[in-house]
């Protein structure tokens with residue numbers, strides 16, 4: 001049986017980040033992954049451009065039972081550290097939207113740098129970990145290719161979203177086996193299936209404000225044949241589940257505009273007025289009537305304005321579009337049983353967790369990969 005100081009299960013973002021730090025400490029490291037190549041999700045991320053960090057990284061951009069859990073790790077690995085790391089690896093990057101850093105030449109640059117940093121570790125690919133047992137101070141790891149033993153184990157098996165990229169629930173199974181609680185998982189950063197909108201609107205992209213709980217998210221939204229998607233909606237789904245209200249005309253007082261048009265351009269249709277600031281198909285869906293605007297009572301115009309600015313989608317009308325297209329999962333290993341400083345289990349010495357397998361999900365915009373780097377590095381520094 002091969003023996004290592006540290007065995008990392010999962011050669012994704014968190015596992016590779018952990019490996020680099022553990023190797024730099026002189027640890028004898030093995031990384032085990034069931035896939036053909038390391039960093040598969042990294043390569044697919046950000047539409048192949050990998051949005052690898054965000055200058056707004058802070059606890060309020062993370063979600064889970066205790067988002068403050070991230071504080072220690074993100075204070076030790078900041079966005080500036082990650083940009084410096086990218087620069088040291090000659091990775092060119094661009095700030096595509098304020099604070100959002102993407103690679104200039106493709107996500108493969110990040111994957112290559114991670115793999116180079118993990119040079120020195122034994123990389124066991126196409127190897128599935130089947131079970132882990134602790135025997136006094138040693139973890140015995142059974143795989144489809146034989147047995148391995150490690151003084152420490154880092155579980156970096158990710159979440160179960162986007163199964164076409166190769167995922168497993170093994171991290172949750174092991175956590176439970178060692179007495180950890182699992183916060184129920186669900187898809188997040190995904191589209192919403194809802195019958196509140198007509199499929200005739202599919203393809204329309206529009207800047208909106210979505211109110212969810214006490215937060216207002218301003219971003220673009222896309223109508224789909226089954227409901228709604230796009231960044232604004234994705235961001236809604238990673239937050240606590242609630243009724244949402246959509247404003248299709250942020251910054252405009254639509255009621256004032258309609259009453260003003262009633263007096264100044266009375267022979268126009270309401271859809272015609274709305275189409276001055278909304279896509280025509282959406283304007284017609286909101287008011288298909290061809291009556292002159294002068295023929296509307298103010299109360300009717302108020303109702304129409306509400307259909308533009310306060311479109312309520314109750315939570316019982318929302319169905320998350322499923323794990324198959326979600327970028328991350330909400331839920332995972334309960335962070336109250338993990339040290340936020342070291343990522344070590346409080347229940348089992350030598351067992352560490354890093355990345356998406358934990359009950360931490362980040363906002364859209366590079367926050368999830370940043371969490372993978374920060375938590376992976378913390379685990380690698382202590383395993």
Ligand SMILES: Cc1cc2nc3c(=O)[nH]c(=O)nc-3n(C[C@H](O)[C@H](O)[C@H](O)COP(=O)(O)OP(=O)(O)OC[C@H]3O[C@@H](n4cnc5c(N)ncnc54)[C@H](O)[C@@H]3O)c2cc1C
Nearest residue numbers: 010012013014034045046051129158170355356366368369
């Ligand atoms: C399409 C898509 C685009 C995304 N874009 C972005 C983006 O631009 N920016 C951003 O911040 N986030 C993005 N994310 C989210 C981000 O990619 C993940 O949060 C991040 O990769 C999680 O890293 P991880 O190391 O925890 O898990 P993963 O990267 O999922 O790695 C887990 C690894 O564990 C291995 N594994 C699992 N079980 C076993 C087992 N039993 N035995 C052996 N190996 C096992 C898997 O093969 C996998 O390689 C995106 C996600 C998706 C799906």
